[in-house]
Amino acid sequence: MKDASSRWATAIVSVVALIWAVPIIGIVVTSLRPMNEAVLGWWTTSQFTLTLDAWRSVLTRYPLVEAFWVSLKLAGISTIMTALLTPAAAYAFQFLRFPLRRTILVVIFTTFALPQQVVIIPLFRLWREMGLIDHIASILIPYVGLSFAWSIVVVKNFLRGFPRDLIEAARIDGCGPIAMFFYIVLPNTLASISAIAILQFLWSWNSLLLPLLYLRTQIPLPVAFARIAGTYDPNWNLRAAAAIITAIAPLTIFIIFQRQFARGALSRSGSEG
Incomplete structure (x- = not known):
C-alpha cells in the first residue's frame, strides 16, 4: 500500500511540476522566436524559427x-x-x-x-x-x-x-x-x-x-x-x-x-x- 501511495504521490507531483514548467517553457521559446511568430503563440509550429535577435535587441537597446x-x-x-x-x-x-x-x-x-x-x-x-x-x-x-x-x-x-x-x-x-x-x-x-x-x-x-x-x-x-x-x-x-x-x-x-x-x-x- 505504501509503494502504491508513493507512486501516486510521485505522479501527482510530476503532473503539477509539468504544469508549472509550461509557462517557463513558453517564455523561453517566445524569447527565441521572431516577432511575427511570437504574436501567434509560442505553441504554434506552422512557422518555427529560432533566433537570438530578441536577446541582442533587448541587451543593446x-x-x-x-x-x-x-x-x-x-x-x-x-x-x-x-x-x-x-x-x-x-x-x-x-x-x-x-x-x-x-x-x-x-x-x-x-x-x-x-x-x-x-x-x-x-x-x-x-x-x-x-x-x-x-x-x-x-x-x-x-x-x-x-x-x-x-x-x-x-x-x-x-x-x-x-x-x-x-x-x-x-x-x-x-x-x-x-x-x-x-x-x-x-x-x-x-x-x-x-x-x-x-x-x-x-x-x-x-x-x-x-x-x-x-x-x-x-x-x-x-x-x-x-x-x-x-x-x-x-x-x-x-x-x-x-x-x-x-x-x-x-x-x-x-x-x-x-x-x-x-x-x-x-x-x-x-x-x-
Whole structure:
C-alpha cells in the first residue's frame, strides 16, 4: 500500500511540476522566436524559427546590464540591513522588558495592514524636501522599514521556542543583554534569518512601484522591464527575454538557499534538541 501511495504521490507531483514548467517553457521559446511568430503563440509550429535577435535587441537597446546592478545593489543592501536589524529587534521584544514594549510592538504589527500605496504621497513629499528623489536611500529606507513588521514576527515566533534555561544560565554566568544576544541567541536563529533574508531579497528585487516613482536615472530591472513594453507593438519576444534576465538572480538565490528557507519557515527553534 505504501509503494502504491508513493507512486501516486510521485505522479501527482510530476503532473503539477509539468504544469508549472509550461509557462517557463513558453517564455523561453517566445524569447527565441521572431516577432511575427511570437504574436501567434509560442505553441504554434506552422512557422518555427529560432533566433537570438530578441536577446541582442533587448541587451543593446535597453540598459538592462546597468539595471541589473542597480537591482542587485538595492536588493543586497536592503537584505543585509534587514537581516542585521531584525534579529536584534525580535530578541528585545521577546526577552527584554522596557517601557512601552507592547505598544511599540502593536504599532509595528499594524503595518501588516498598511499597503505601499498609502505611503507613496507622504514619502514623495518628504524625499523631495530632503533632496532624496533619484537617490537609492529613497528606496532603501521604505524597503527596510516596511519589512520590519513581517520579519520581526517571523523571528519572534521562532524565538518563542527558544530554551529559557539557556537565557537564565547565561544571566547567572554574568552575560549582559548584548553578550547574551550575540553569543547565545543569534547563533541559534540563523535558520529564521536565512528565511527572512530570502523573502526580503525576492521582494526588493521584484518591487516596481517605489522605484518607478522615486528613481529617475538609476532604475532597477522591474522598471526597465516595464519600459520595454511598446505602446503599439506588443514586443512579446523582447519582454520574454527581459523577463528571463530579471528572474535569473532571484531564482538562483532561492535554489541555493531553499533548504534554509524551508528550515526557517517550518522550524520553531533549533536549540531545543
